Amino acid sequence: MKIDGRDVAVDKGxxxxxxxxxxxxxxxxxxxxxxxxxxxxxxLCMVEVKGFPKPMISCNTPADAKYEVFTGSEMVVQARKxxxxxxxxxxxxxxxxxxxxxxxxxxxxxFRYGRGFSRYDEGKEPRAKKDVGRDILxxxxxxxxxxxxxxxxxxxxGTNELTVANRGFHSEIVxxxxxxxxxxxxxxxxxxxxxxxxxxxxxxxxxxxxxxxxTPSVCTHCPAGxxxxxxxxxxxxxxxxxxxxxxxxxxxxxxxxxxGYKFVNDSKRLTGASRRVGAASANGxxxxxxxxxxxxxxxxxxSLASAAAAGSVAAIASPWMTNEEAYLLARxxxxxLRSSRVAMLEKNDRATDVRFKKGxxxxxDAAPNARGVEDVLTAVLGGPLPTDAEVLADAQSGRLKxxxxxxxxxxxxxTRVDVTALRAIPFLAVVDLFAGPIAALSxxxxxxxxxxxxIGTFTNVEGHxxxxxxxxxxxxxxxxxxxLLVEIYRRLGGNLAICDRPADTFAHLATQVPSYSxxxxxxxxxxxxxxxxxxSPAPAGV
Amino acid sequence: xxFDRVLTRNVGKPDSRKIDTYLAxxxxxxxxxxxxxxxxxxxxxxSDSGLRGRGGAGFPxxxxxxxxxKNDTGQKFLCCNADESEPGTFKDRVLLEHDPHLLxxxxxxxxYAIQATRAFIYIRGEMHAAAKILEGAVAEAYARGFLGxxxxxxxxxxDITVYRGAGAYICGEETGxxxxxxxxxGWPRIKPPFPAIKGLFGRPTVVNNVxxxxxxxxxxxxxxxxxxxxxxxxxxxxxxxCVSGHVNRPGVYELPLGTPMMELLxxxxxGIWKGRTLKAVIPGGSSAAVLTAPxxxxxxxxxxxxxxxxTMLGSAGVIVMDDHTCMVDAALNVMRFYAHxxxxxxxxxxxxxxxxxxxLNRDVHGQGLETDPDLLLDVCRNxxxxxxxxxxxxxxxPVASIIRKFRSEFDHHVKHKSCDxxxxxxx
Numbered sequence: 001m002k003i004d005g006r007d008v009a010v011d012k013g014x015x016x017x018x019x020x021x022x023x024x025x026x027x028x029x030x031x032x033x034x035x036x037x038x039x040x041x042x043x044l045c046m047v048e049v050k051g052f053p054k055p056m057i058s059c060n061t062p063a064d065a066k067y068e069v070f071t072g073s074e075m076v077v078q079a080r081k082x083x084x085x086x087x088x089x090x091x092x093x094x095x096x097x098x099x100x101x102x103x104x105x106x107x108x109x110x111f112r113y114g115r116g117f118s119r120y121d122e123g124k125e126p127r128a129k130k131d132v133g134r135d136i137l138x139x140x141x142x143x144x145x146x147x148x149x150x151x152x153x154x155x156x157x158g159t160n161e162l163t164v165a166n167r168g169f170h171s172e173i174v175x176x177x178x179x180x181x182x183x184x185x186x187x188x189x190x191x192x193x194x195x196x197x198x199x200x201x202x203x204x205x206x207x208x209x210x211x212x213x214x215t216p217s218v219c220t221h222c223p224a225g226x227x228x229x230x231x232x233x234x235x236x237x238x239x240x241x242x243x244x245x246x247x248x249x250x251x252x253x254x255x256x257x258x259x260g261y262k263f264v265n266d267s268k269r270l271t272g273a274s275r276r277v278g279a280a281s282a283n284g285x286x287x288x289x290x291x292x293x294x295x296x297x298x299x300x301x302x303s304l305a306s307a308a309a310a311g312s313v314a315a316i317a318s319p320w321m322t323n324e325e326a327y328l329l330a331r332x333x334x335x336x337l338r339s340s341r342v343a344m345l346e347k348n349d350r351a352t353d354v355r356f357k358k359g360x361x362x363x364x365d366a367a368p369n370a371r372g373v374e375d376v377l378t379a380v381l382g383g384p385l386p387t388d389a390e391v392l393a394d395a396q397s398g399r400l401k402x403x404x405x406x407x408x409x410x411x412x413x414x415t416r417v418d419v420t421a422l423r424a425i426p427f428l429a430v431v432d433l434f435a436g437p438i439a440a441l442s443x444x445x446x447x448x449x450x451x452x453x454x455i456g457t458f459t460n461v462e463g464h465x466x467x468x469x470x471x472x473x474x475x476x477x478x479x480x481x482x483x484l485l486v487e488i489y490r491r492l493g494g495n496l497a498i499c500d501r502p503a504d505t506f507a508h509l510a511t512q513v514p515s516y517s518x519x520x521x522x523x524x525x526x527x528x529x530x531x532x533x534x535x536s537p538a539p540a541g542v
Numbered sequence: 543x544x545f546d547r548v549l550t551r552n553v554g555k556p557d558s559r560k561i562d563t564y565l566a567x568x569x570x571x572x573x574x575x576x577x578x579x580x581x582x583x584x585x586x587x588x589s590d591s592g593l594r595g596r597g598g599a600g601f602p603x604x605x606x607x608x609x610x611x612k613n614d615t616g617q618k619f620l621c622c623n624a625d626e627s628e629p630g631t632f633k634d635r636v637l638l639e640h641d642p643h644l645l646x647x648x649x650x651x652x653x654y655a656i657q658a659t660r661a662f663i664y665i666r667g668e669m670h671a672a673a674k675i676l677e678g679a680v681a682e683a684y685a686r687g688f689l690g691x692x693x694x695x696x697x698x699x700x701d702i703t704v705y706r707g708a709g710a711y712i713c714g715e716e717t718g719x720x721x722x723x724x725x726x727x728g729w730p731r732i733k734p735p736f737p738a739i740k741g742l743f744g745r746p747t748v749v750n751n752v753x754x755x756x757x758x759x760x761x762x763x764x765x766x767x768x769x770x771x772x773x774x775x776x777x778x779x780x781x782x783x784c785v786s787g788h789v790n791r792p793g794v795y796e797l798p799l800g801t802p803m804m805e806l807l808x809x810x811x812x813g814i815w816k817g818r819t820l821k822a823v824i825p826g827g828s829s830a831a832v833l834t835a836p837x838x839x840x841x842x843x844x845x846x847x848x849x850x851x852x853t854m855l856g857s858a859g860v861i862v863m864d865d866h867t868c869m870v871d872a873a874l875n876v877m878r879f880y881a882h883x884x885x886x887x888x889x890x891x892x893x894x895x896x897x898x899x900x901x902l903n904r905d906v907h908g909q910g911l912e913t914d915p916d917l918l919l920d921v922c923r924n925x926x927x928x929x930x931x932x933x934x935x936x937x938x939x940p941v942a943s944i945i946r947k948f949r950s951e952f953d954h955h956v957k958h959k960s961c962d963x964x965x966x967x968x969x
Contacts, residue, residue, distance in 0.1 A: 040732035041888045043928055054927040060732045082924035086893035119917060122900040145886065164727065164886070167710070169896035171886030 003069040010065045016047060016058040025071055028080065028109050030087075030146040030194045032059040035251045037155060042146050044083050044109070048073045055079040077113070084114035090124050090169075092141045100196030102209040106144065127172060132162060133181030135201045135255070136190060140172050143197035149173060149189040156252065158357025159183040173197070184354055184362050187258045191241060192251075202259060203239045215471035216243055216526050218458050219257035220320065220410070220451040222363040223370060225460025226253040227527075230261070230452055230471035237261045237452060237472060245527050248464055254354075254362045263410040263450065264472065269433055270447035271476025275299065285440045293477050296444050297484065300404065301491040303427040303443075304337060307402030314341035314391045315404040317377060318431075319367030321481055322456025322468065324505040326373040327512070328485040328498075329406065330380035336492035340381040343388040344374055345407070345415065363461060366414065368451070372459030375531075379513040392421040402427040405438060406481060408448045412436040431481055447478035454480035455502045457524065463532030465516065467524050548760050548772075548780045549753065550796045553640040559675050561682040564643035570688060572759035573650035577696035584655040588758060590766035592778035596633075597623055597714075597751030598827065598856045599932075600845035603758075609738035610656045610746045619747040620653040620661040621723065622755055624676075625707050625714035627666055628827035629879060630859030633782035634752035636794050638665070638672040641756070642679035646702065648755035650693065651762055653700050656748050661702045664719050667709035676704050711883035715931045716749035717741075718885065729887045730931035753782055773799035777844035785811040787862035788818065800844040807838075807862060818864040822948070826856020828876050829936025831943035832869075853943070868961045869948035873941045874902035880937030891934035894925040898941060905952060908959030915945050915952045 001010050001019050008019045015038075020027045030042035038060050046055035050068040055075055070076060087106060095101040127140035150162050150173065161181040165174040175181070181189065190198045212231040219226040219240070226249035229241045240261050242253035263269075273296035274288040291299075307313040317329055333339045345367075354362040377385055394400040396418070403425050409415045412434035422428055422441045430442035439445050451458075453474040459465045474480070486499045498508040503521040510516045515531040523529065552558040552567060564570070576584050589604025610618060622645065626634040637645060645663075653661050663680075665673050680702050683689045691699050705723055707713045713722040717731035720742050741747020757779055761769045770778045777799040783806055786792045790812030797806065803823065807813065814820050820835040825843065831853035833841065841851055848855040863872060881895040898921055904910050911917075922942040925934050945952060954962050 038732065040930060043889050043930075046928070057732075060734070062734065079924075079928060083889055083928070086889050086897075086924070089893045089897055120897060122897070122904075144889070145892065166886070168881060168884035168886045168892055171892060 001063050001065055001067045001069065004071055010063045014063040016049070016056070016061040016063055016067070016069055017045060019063050019069070020047075020058060020071060027058050027071055028105070028113060029059060030105060030144050031148065033148050033151075033192055033251075035156065036148060036151045039147050039151065042083075042144065044080060046076060046079045046083075047071050048075045080113040081115050084110055085118060085120075087144050088114070088118055089120050090127075090141065092124065094142070098139070098142065098196040099199050099204060099209070100142075104196055105194035106142075106196075125169075130174070132173075132175050132198075133186050135187060135259070136181050137199045137201055137204070138173060139197050139199060142195050143173055144195050145171055145173070146194060148192045148194065149198060152189055152192060153181065153183075153186075156188075156356065156358045156360065157183050157185040159185075161186070162189075183356075184254045184256065185252060185356055185360060187255045188242065188252045200239065206238050207233050212238060214241075215469045217452065217469045217471060218368070218466045218528075219253060219260070220368040220458070221257045221260040221366060222254075223365050223368055223461035224249060224361060224363055225368065225458055225464055225466055225528075226257055227466070228253060228257065230469070232471055235472050237264050243526075247527065247530065248460065248466070250360070252360060254360075256362060260410070261452065263433070264452045266434075268412070268435070269475050269478065270435060270439070270445070271478055272447060273477065274445045276443045288445070291444075293446070293479065293484075296446055297487045297491065299444050300429040300446070301488045303402050303429065304332075304404060304488070305492060307427065308337035308339055310401055312394075312399055312401040313337050313339050313403075314343065314386075314394065314400055316343050316345050316388050316391060316406065317373050318345050318406040318408045319365075319370035319373055320408040320410070320451070321369060321373055321406055322454070322502065323369065323372040323376050323459060323465070323509060323516075324456045324502040325406075325481045325485060326369075326376040327380065327505055327509040328482055328489055329404075330377050331494060331498065332485060332489050332492060334380055335494050336489065341386055341391065342377050342381055343386045343391045344370065344377070346388050365461075366411070367409075368460070369458040371461060371463065372457065372465070375459060375515065376509060376513055388417065392418050395425045396421040398424060400425055402429070404429045404431075405442075406431040406448075407436070407438050408433055408481060409436075410450065431484060433478075446484050447474075447476065448484070449474040449478050449480040453478070454482065456480075456482065457502075457506060457521070459531065462530070463515070464528050464530045465519065465524060466528030467521060467526070545780075545797055547796045549637065549644070549756050549782060550640070550794075552644070553636060558640045559642055559679060561643055561679065561686065564641065564647075568763065569643055569759075570647050570650075572762035573647050573654075573688065574694050575762050576651040576654045577694050577698050581655050581657055584651060584762070587766050588655065588761055591761045591769035592766075592776065593754065593757050593761060593769065594777070594845060595751055596753035596757070596781070596857070598628070598829070598854070600855065603750065603754055606738070606750070607652070607656050607748060609736070610748060611739065614746055617660065617743075617745045618656055618658040619742040619745055620649060620656060620658040621716075621719060621742065621747060621749040622649055622661065622663040622752060623714060623716065623719060623749050624663050624665040624669075624672070624752050625719060626669075626752070626857075627709075627711045627714050628829065628857045628859055629876070630786050630824065630861040631784050631827045631857040632786075633784050633794050633858065635669060635672055636782070637752055637756050638669065639675055642676050643683070644756045644759060645676075645752055646679060646683050646688070648758040649702060650688065650700055651758045652748070652750060652755055654698055656746075658748070659699045659701065661700060662723055662742075663702060663704045664713070664723055665704060665706055666714075667707045673704060673706050680704060710885075711879075712885040712931070712933060715933060718931065719749060720747065727885075729885050730933075732930055774842065774844055777846055781843070781858055783843065784857070784859045785862065786859065788815050788864035788867070789813065789862050790815050800842040800847070803838045803841045803843050803860075806843060806860065811862070814862070814864050816864070818866060820862065821865045821867055822863045822869065822872075822944075824853075824861040824863075824940055825858070826854045827859035828861065828879065828940055829932070830854045830856045831939040832947060834947050853939070866963055868906075868963045869944050869951045870902065870906050870955050870961065873944040874899065874906050876940045877902055877937060880933065884933060884937070888930045888934075890925045890928045891930075891937070894921055895934070895937050897921060898925075898937075902941070905955050906961075908955060910952070910956045912953075912956050914956065915949055918942075918945055
């Protein structure tokens with residue numbers, strides 16, 4: 001097939017639109033979305049096919065080796081211009097107060113393909129703004145009826161909360177009777193809406209989108225490892241958007257991840273190190289005083305070393321840690337403390353996995369990296385790893401002299417552990433995000449960084465290793481766990497060559513963990529790499 | 543008026559809708575004959591007869607049947623399109639109400655030809671009486687063993703279900719009909735795939751008009767060459783013409799295809815009423831382009847001749863307008879219908895039909911602009927050929943042709959802020 005004078009090979013089942021995409025030729029469209037069925041209703045993706053008298057919609061025209069296609073001919077330009085005029089007939093043109101402005105296909109297409117002025121003299125018919133879901137508003141009058149939202153809710157989530165009501169010019173998207181768009185994937189319809197019709201209440205009027213800085217990263221709220229864009233203004237996260245990765249999450253993410261960023265901005269985050277002052281009463285919480293990070297690390301290193309000498313040191317590793325952090329923790333124990341008592345923090349499950357119609361899964365496990373931390377600890381320290389219950393039993397029985405507990409759970413009350421066992425430990429060091437019940441019992445508490453504040457890698461449930469990126473600065477004196485661990489490692493006399501940056505740590509890790517062999521941060525890129533075959537059957541991606 | 547009626551031969555007989563009346567006239571012999579032939583033989587007879595679809599498009603029926611994949615042994619469907627809602631069209635209703643067994647006979651033959659064991663009659667919601675009559679007729683046919691398992695002692699099974707629509711014009715479009723029959727919104731499908739490959743419930747499906755199916759039994763009874771001898775070459779067989787509007791005797795007339803327009807109007811429909819003169823005719827239901835009186839003079843009413851005259855025979859809904867008709871108002875009348883009936887799925891039709899209706903509305907009420915006719919023609923051009931289904935083209939054809947052929951009336955409306963014709967003629 002020839003498109004704009006360039007040849008493209010025709011495969012079975014391919015459309016003209018597919019051919020254009022293959023060649024990187026952009027054809028404007030509203031209803032077409034690669035993850036959804038073909039609607040063919042917006043009539044904007046029209047192209048000219050030589051020999052056909054009318055423009056053809058590229059999304060539903062089967063490719064043919066005999067076709068000669070033009071995407072910018074006079075016929076196409078005229079047809080698009082006409083269609084853009086139709087789209088704007090009843091559109092309120094309220095870009096100045098519309099959140100979509102700046103990332104709006106209708107705006108962009110009007111600018112590129114539209115006619116600049118309208119010949120429509122009649123009054124516009126107002127359409128109500130509707131509250132269609134927990135986080136979703138529908139500005140009905142801005143809608144172009146592409147039906148991406150209804151097709152998504154039908155085909156991908158399978159929940160069918162929205163539908164089209166009425167006919168002709170009066171057609172509009174409405175809630176299906178008795179249903180609100182509250183499913184765990186509902187937020188995606190605000191992303192795939194090509195115009196300003198479906199808007200997120202969470203982001204409403206927060207910022208013009210062109211002031212946002214976007215950082216590619218990975219979601220930290222379950223082990224699916226959905227690729228995300230962290231969008232920030234100044235040092236605040238304003239919203240999270242899914243980032244396309246066909247090997248992992250497809251085009252979508254869930255609402256837990258989408259709105260889970262709020263803990264990062266939380267004013268109750270730990271911002272400095274502290275130590276315990278005096279003893280705790282039976283059920284009471286000991287008093288604390290702030291200390292410098294340096295002093296805190298010094299105390300932790302010394303206490304771990306002396307307990308190690310007595311043969312009674314252990315750690316509990318958090319599944320919120322990056323692979324690099326798990327590696328540093330493992331090296332501290334192997335190289336300096338000569339111990340292999342590092343347990344994985346037990347999974348912090350939500351009720352059950354939630355699996356949607358087309359396979360997209362929100363996992364019950366609330367932590368992102370159980371698999372990666374386990375891979376790394378097992379490779380360095382040898383398996384099987386002790387369980388956190390075994391470590392806590394040691395503590396209860398008085399055998400344990402010092403415990404380094406990396407919690408770092410974004411949910412301050414989310415980690416369920418036996419607190420009486422923690423009370424029995426002579427020296428408890430905790431690394432955490434919030435002053436939760438575990439932190440309250442610590443002798444030394446170190447403030448950790450959230451996943452949005454650090455560099456590193458996570459390994460998702462299918463063994464896909466992906467990079468996190470530094471999107472915002474940590475509050476106060478909070479530090480990424482890798483920095484804290486590096487300092488402890490340094491003070492205990494560790495191998496400094498692996499310490500400089502997470503990228504160096506990862507390169508070293510790759511020499512020690514067999515399945516990660518040869519990987520580097522650069523090699524992972526923005527899409528990550530799979531280190532294991534996906535479990536059968538089908539992967540979670542959509 | 544020497545034409546021997548074929549399709550309406552039983553109309554007017556007492557109890558014409560009863561199975562015994564139909565059988566007394568040799569009824570169901572076509573179905574009997576079909577099930578003892580091979581499907582290919584049936585398709586060939588119908589192809590040889592030259593029968594073209596009576597729903598509007600005039601597509602050769604035998605050819606449509608032959609698109610059904612032969613090596614597919616799975617379920618196939620036949621749908622009878624009885625959603626007659628084209629303005630100016632009321633021919634199928636006559637057949638449904640007066641001779642339902644002719645249709646059932648034709649459906650058995652057609653279903654056998656495409657080897658469909660399941661058939662539906664999708665009937666327009668407003669046709670209460672016809673639906674009741676049909677249901678009664680289907681029950682009679684079941685009772686005689688003409689429907690159900692092993693009909694007429696053959697190995698062929700056929701079940702027919704009468705399904706009532708809810709009155710949407712768009713459900714007369716074949717894929718809109720299929721969607722509606724599946725219980726969904728009557729939104730026409732994008733093609734490909736075509737219904738012959740993926741139709742009802744994703745299976746090969748043929749959708750035929752009532753009149754088309756009623757043509758099939760006579761073809762089997764009396765032969766392809768007999769059928770082909772009626773009408774003109776490539777436009778064969780009898781046709782029901784629906785005459786409405788400003789004539790003395792509006793009604794349904796069965797005549798051979800190719801009957802001259804003026805013969806139909808003057809000899810059958812009793813000429814223009816109230817002693818007035820002919821101004822314009824829409825020959826094929828409101829989706830067809832308008833013809834001026836001079837254009838009507840020598841026009842044979844068949845598919846090809848109408849096509850040559852840049853209009854279409856369509857459903858043969860002949861809408862007659864006398865010289866008291868305001869053509870601007872006529873255009874508004876037509877476009878208001880399409881704006882109301884547009885399903886809203888695709889952009890040009892959803893937005894365009896309403897826009898055109900709004901402009902026409904201001905023109906009718908003397909608030910139009912000099913530039914309106916050109917604007918209307920341009921908007922029509924932007925709708926035409928750009929939509930999913932033919933509704934949009936059908937909306938544009940009459941209006942654009944009225945503007946082109948009666949432009950002076952638009953100019954008069956703008957200049958004088960009113961119509962130069964008596965409003966009473968329209969009311």
